[in-house]
Amino acid sequence: MQQALERRKPVTRRDPRLAEVQARLDQLTPRERDVLLPLVRGYTNREVAEQLDISVKTVDLYRSRVMKRMQAETLAELVGMAIAAGLVDSLALREPARA
Numbered sequence: 001m002q003q004a005l006e007r008r009k010p011v012t013r014r015d016p017r018l019a020e021v022q023a024r025l026d027q028l029t030p031r032e033r034d035v036l037l038p039l040v041r042g043y044t045n046r047e048v049a050e051q052l053d054i055s056v057k058t059v060d061l062y063r064s065r066v067m068k069r070m071q072a073e074t075l076a077e078l079v080g081m082a083i084a085a086g087l088v089d090s091l092a093l094r095e096p097a098r099a
Contacts, residue, residue: 021081024070032069035062039075040082 028036038048045059052059072078083090 018084021070021085024081025085025087027069028066032062032066035059036066036078036082037087039063039066040079040088 025033034052035048038051039045043051045056045063049056049059067073067075067078070078070081072081079088082088
């Protein structure tokens with residue numbers, strides 16, 4: 001997650017909305033960041049739990065905290081913030097499932 005945050009495109013400081021989103025991202029804890037990226041890429045809570053080797057209830061807790069800290073009312077709004085901040089590419093949100 002840290003590598004993704006460091007590789008993201010620089011936020012243009014001229015737009016106060018983007019600066020505000022960046023400030024919210026900067027306030028997330030490392031574990032909240034670990035949960036944020038797969039969520040905005042389209043993975044389910046169960047898939048995130050498997051990736052991070054934690055329980056689904058723990059993912060639910062961190063997802064709730066991320067939504068609150070980011071001031072997002074919906075997952076779609078959170079995804080939009082992540083795209084605007086350059087965390088994810090809007091055309092490649094989720095890797096295709098493998099057979």
